[in-house]
Amino acid sequence: MANHFFPAREKGEKIFLHFCGFSAYFTFCLVLLLFGFFLFFAFPLLKSGGYFLLLVTPWQPLAGNYGIAPMIAGTGVISLLAVCIAFPVSLGAAAFCEADLAHKNLVRWIRPVFQLMTGIPTVVYGFLAVFLLVPFLRKAMGGSGFSILAASLMLALLIAPTMILFFSDAFRAVPKEDLRAMTAMGARPEEKLVFLLLPRARSGIVAGLLLAAGRAVGDTLIALMLAGNSLAFPSSLTEPARTLTGHIALVMASDTQSPEFRSIFACGLTLYLITTLLIFFCRRLMVAERENG
Amino acid sequence: MKAPLRMAIRSAAFAAALGLFFIVIFLLAALFVKALPVLDMRLLFGDTPPMEAIMGVRPVFDGLFPAICGTLLLVICAVVLALPMGMGAGIHLALSASPGTRRRIGFCVDLLAGMPSILIGLLGFSIILFLYRYFPFITPGLLPAAASLACLILPYLIRGTWQAIHTLPPELMRTALSLGASPVQALRHVLLPAAKPGLTGCILLSVGRAAEDTAVILLTGTVAAYGLPSGFWDPFEALPFFIYTTAAEYSSQRELAMGFAASLILVGLCGGLFGLAALIRRTVQLKIFTGKLS
Numbered sequence: 001m002a003n004h005f006f007p008a009r010e011k012g013e014k015i016f017l018h019f020c021g022f023s024a025y026f027t028f029c030l031v032l033l034l035f036g037f038f039l040f041f042a043f044p045l046l047k048s049g050g051y052f053l054l055l056v057t058p059w060q061p062l063a064g065n066y067g068i069a070p071m072i073a074g075t076g077v078i079s080l081l082a083v084c085i086a087f088p089v090s091l092g093a094a095a096f097c098e099a100d101l102a103h104k105n106l107v108r109w110i111r112p113v114f115q116l117m118t119g120i121p122t123v124v125y126g127f128l129a130v131f132l133l134v135p136f137l138r139k140a141m142g143g144s145g146f147s148i149l150a151a152s153l154m155l156a157l158l159i160a161p162t163m164i165l166f167f168s169d170a171f172r173a174v175p176k177e178d179l180r181a182m183t184a185m186g187a188r189p190e191e192k193l194v195f196l197l198l199p200r201a202r203s204g205i206v207a208g209l210l211l212a213a214g215r216a217v218g219d220t221l222i223a224l225m226l227a228g229n230s231l232a233f234p235s236s237l238t239e240p241a242r243t244l245t246g247h248i249a250l251v252m253a254s255d256t257q258s259p260e261f262r263s264i265f266a267c268g269l270t271l272y273l274i275t276t277l278l279i280f281f282c283r284r285l286m287v288a289e290r291e292n293g
Numbered sequence: 294m295k296a297p298l299r300m301a302i303r304s305a306a307f308a309a310a311l312g313l314f315f316i317v318i319f320l321l322a323a324l325f326v327k328a329l330p331v332l333d334m335r336l337l338f339g340d341t342p343p344m345e346a347i348m349g350v351r352p353v354f355d356g357l358f359p360a361i362c363g364t365l366l367l368v369i370c371a372v373v374l375a376l377p378m379g380m381g382a383g384i385h386l387a388l389s390a391s392p393g394t395r396r397r398i399g400f401c402v403d404l405l406a407g408m409p410s411i412l413i414g415l416l417g418f419s420i421i422l423f424l425y426r427y428f429p430f431i432t433p434g435l436l437p438a439a440a441s442l443a444c445l446i447l448p449y450l451i452r453g454t455w456q457a458i459h460t461l462p463p464e465l466m467r468t469a470l471s472l473g474a475s476p477v478q479a480l481r482h483v484l485l486p487a488a489k490p491g492l493t494g495c496i497l498l499s500v501g502r503a504a505e506d507t508a509v510i511l512l513t514g515t516v517a518a519y520g521l522p523s524g525f526w527d528p529f530e531a532l533p534f535f536i537y538t539t540a541a542e543y544s545s546q547r548e549l550a551m552g553f554a555a556s557l558i559l560v561g562l563c564g565g566l567f568g569l570a571a572l573i574r575r576t577v578q579l580k581i582f583t584g585k586l587s
Binding site: 157189245276 | 294298299302303305306307308309310311312313314316317318320323324327377378379380381382384385386389390394397398400401402403404405407408409410411412413415416419420444447448451475476477501504505506507508511512533536537539540541549552553556559560563564565566567568571
């Protein structure tokens with residue numbers, strides 16, 4: 001409904017419209033404010049070039065090093081692993097739901113569960129894993145069980161529904177005529193999936209992947225509860241690690257001038273930049289797709 | 294494509310879908326089984342008589358009542374704060390914004406929706422710290438937490454309102470205008486009633502989002518044990534935070550089971566809200582495609 005001309009007749013209507021416009025720009029300002037705040041608090045670091053130094057130095061408060069390199073490594077490893085686990089599973093599940101591979105009634109029973117998964121709070125995933133997954137890993141792998149692996153597995157479960165939703169939408173957006181044409185030529189559902197649905201849905205799949213990666217990077221509670229929050233560089237998958245989000249939640253320094261507090265904002269700025277980049281590319285993909293088809 | 298390859302593809306998809314399905318069912322079942330022993334009135338109110346607890350005469354010590362109340366209060370405040378803004382912005386974007394504005398603000402809405410919630414919590418926390426210097430009565434508490442949560446759910450409300458109005462058939466607006474209604478009258482008497490199911494869906498979704506989030510309230514004013522908040526600047530208890538602290542510092546089997554019960558309640562609440570929203574959305578689509586808009 002493209003109606004750019006939307007004049008008001010009375011004073012009340014004018015106020016209402018101004019309020020609507022104001023709210024829209026408020027959101028705009030909120031995002032800028034968020035960025036400004038991180039920039040403002042991390043500014044002393046940025047000015048001295050210390051921000052980039054922080055990104056590569058370890059966290060050794062006694063030696064005066066407040067680097068966030070271990071947290072960046074932790075976030076990177078945990079999110080990457082989670083996405084790697086969740087991607088094939090979600091692709092399979094989305095294909096199961098959309099590509100006629102299974103009986104319709106079976107899909108009708110299983111799809112609502114995937115929809116329900118989007119409603120399960122992250123703290124519940126964390127809580128369940130602390131008492132179900134962690135003891136199991138402790139027995140199987142040794143160590144405390146609070147490890148990168150535990151966090152990645154639960155994070156994979158958390159981001160799977162997001163991916164399934166995106167992939168399903170991408171599959172459904174493929175024109176029905178093309179599918180029918182392939183059926184008429186005698187293609188099986190599997191062949192339709194591999195030769196038509198997957199290539200056509202590529203940008204949707206990549207967009208879903210980026211968005212899910214954003215969720216994995218931004219999630220706090222699972223990493224905080226399961227990753228063990230150790231400050232050392234992680235050296236294997238069964239070792240504990242700390243993420244950027246977990247670091248922000250754990251270091252509650254109230255002195256705004258202390259280096260710990262600044263390091264939180266360095267973490268925040270890093271997270272903000274990562275999220276912005278991911279969403280920027282995700283949006284570009286979606287827009288490009290809309291213009292092509 | 295050869296038959297074995299086809300078989301492999303099909304079984305991989307089956308394995309992925311059914312595996313995920315059974316993991317989720319297993320987790321939910323485990324949650325239910327572990328929570329079962331404590332599912333009674335004592336879970337909510339501890340040893341306090343229920344009526345007195347609800348009237349606020351006597352405090353509840355080892356029950357979930359304060360946490361549930363805290364979450365409800367928090368969600369209500371957050372939605373009250375965010376709803377006018379969200380709907381206003383959605384209406385602006387759907388009806389009167391130029392394409393350029395729509396793109397710019399749309400990007401910001403997406404960005405805000407994808408922002409890690411802890412960053413919004415951190416923003417709220419630093420604003421509280423900043424204001425505390427000039428207005429010492431501002432401390433972490435119910436209102437700051439609700440305001441931060443409002444920022445968190447704002448993008449969902451904007452998107453939802455925008456979509457709900459945008460997907461309406463354009464004839465609705467044109468007919469209303471040609472009958473002599475002013476655009477705002479058309480909006481109020483025709484478009485908004487027609488978009489009501491979509492709007493309800495997005496409100497439910499954002500309520501669920503506000504209820505489940507832990508990272509924001511972790512930084513802006515929730516505490517482990519406080520009782521009912523008596524003012525807007527009071528700290529409060531909340532279900533997600535109760536679950537988080539129970540995982541780390543439970544001291545008895547009963548407390549652990551209460552953690553499971555709290556998780557069950559939270560899953561029920563959020564899952565129910567999300568499910569309801571999905572149901573409403575499906576009804577809306579049906580209505581739009583069959584053209585029966587009442």
